[in-house]
Amino acid sequence: MNDGLRLGDRVFSSRLILGTGKFSGMSAMLGAVRASGTQLVTVALRRFHPGRPQDDLLGPLAALEDVTLVPNTSGAMDATEAVKAAVLGRELSNSPFVKLEIHPNPHHLLPDPIETYQAARILVKEGFFVLPYISADPVLAKRLEDVGCAAVMPLGAAIGTGQGLTTLSMLRLIIRDSTVPVIVDAGLRSPSEAAHTMELGGSAVLVNSAIAAAEDPELMARAFAAAVRAGRDAFNAGLMPRSETAVPTSPLTAFLAGGAK
Amino acid sequence: MNLIVNGDSHNHEGQGAIEELLREYQAQPLRTAVMVNGEVVPRKAWDAIRLREGDQVELLTIAAGG
Numbered sequence: 001m002n003d004g005l006r007l008g009d010r011v012f013s014s015r016l017i018l019g020t021g022k023f024s025g026m027s028a029m030l031g032a033v034r035a036s037g038t039q040l041v042t043v044a045l046r047r048f049h050p051g052r053p054q055d056d057l058l059g060p061l062a063a064l065e066d067v068t069l070v071p072n073t074s075g076a077m078d079a080t081e082a083v084k085a086a087v088l089g090r091e092l093s094n095s096p097f098v099k100l101e102i103h104p105n106p107h108h109l110l111p112d113p114i115e116t117y118q119a120a121r122i123l124v125k126e127g128f129f130v131l132p133y134i135s136a137d138p139v140l141a142k143r144l145e146d147v148g149c150a151a152v153m154p155l156g157a158a159i160g161t162g163q164g165l166t167t168l169s170m171l172r173l174i175i176r177d178s179t180v181p182v183i184v185d186a187g188l189r190s191p192s193e194a195a196h197t198m199e200l201g202g203s204a205v206l207v208n209s210a211i212a213a214a215e216d217p218e219l220m221a222r223a224f225a226a227a228v229r230a231g232r233d234a235f236n237a238g239l240m241p242r243s244e245t246a247v248p249t250s251p252l253t254a255f256l257a258g259g260a261k
Numbered sequence: 262m263n264l265i266v267n268g269d270s271h272n273h274e275g276q277g278a279i280e281e282l283l284r285e286y287q288a289q290p291l292r293t294a295v296m297v298n299g300e301v302v303p304r305k306a307w308d309a310i311r312l313r314e315g316d317q318v319e320l321l322t323i324a325a326g327g
């Protein structure tokens with residue numbers, strides 16, 4: 001596959017990953033997943049409740065062709081809980097991927113770097129393809145790469161805030177130095193931000209709220225898909241160099257005034 | 262026997278097999294993951310264990326999430 005996104009031993013043609021939370025209902029979520037063309041969707045663990053069959057996403061998502069589940073560890077307060085959540089998620093999904101997220105503070109939901117690092121080491125040894133959600137910290141990103149994570153997922157802004165690429169300068173450093181895919185996760189609001197991420201050389205973006213909370217989630221999913229493709233094409237095409245001064249695009253031969261008689 | 266299932270008291274009528282408990286909850290085995298007293302019990306180990314009085318059981322499933 002040309003220009004695929006390689007994660008673990010898999011290669012994906014889509015560079016847009018979708019979260020399945022916050023949608024108004026199952027059909028809105030499934031519509032957005034289809035419209036996005038994504039091949040990776042994140043899911044969460046929840047207590048089974050016999051009165052809420054609508055909680056169960058496994059059946060509906062399994063019916064979609066070419067979609068791989070990425071169970072997350074949301075709700076885990078530390079590394080020990082995250083490892084348990086990852087094992088439970090693998091039991092349910094049969095997926096080798098785990099979105100490792102440990103964010104104990106409900107106010108900002110920022111990831112705990114120490115617990116995340118400890119859990120990542122364990123989960124890599126357990127054979128998971130670990131996708132850790134982290135603050136946009138180039139040092140931590142490198143350490144997680146070193147312990148064998150399949151990618152790193154730095155945040156653009158806090159989860160669900162729609163503040164966009166507030167960490168842009170750090171994201172640039174992570175993208176420049178990383179040898180594993182860099183997936184910008186969280187904080188994105190508009191497709192232009194996704195395109196910008198991809199133009200910088202980001203490997204993929206993970207979007208949930210921006211699509212789920214749009215007035216028309218399916219249309220927004222399509223918009224993000226187009227933006228991600230456009231940004232990736234632009235990156236591959238190579239942006240022109242910047243210049244401090246104007247560089248003419250037309251010949252400046254003086255034939256209108258003075259010169260032409 | 263009395264169990265604590267997903268935080269609530271539950272009177273289990275069977276012999277303590279996990280499959281029996283799942284039937285009581287009408288939970289599909291292939292769509293349910295199980296923890297007992299804080300430890301994950303992989304599906305392949307279900308037959309090997311018997312629940313006991315007072316055990317804390319978590320039945321989990323895949324749900325929407327980002």
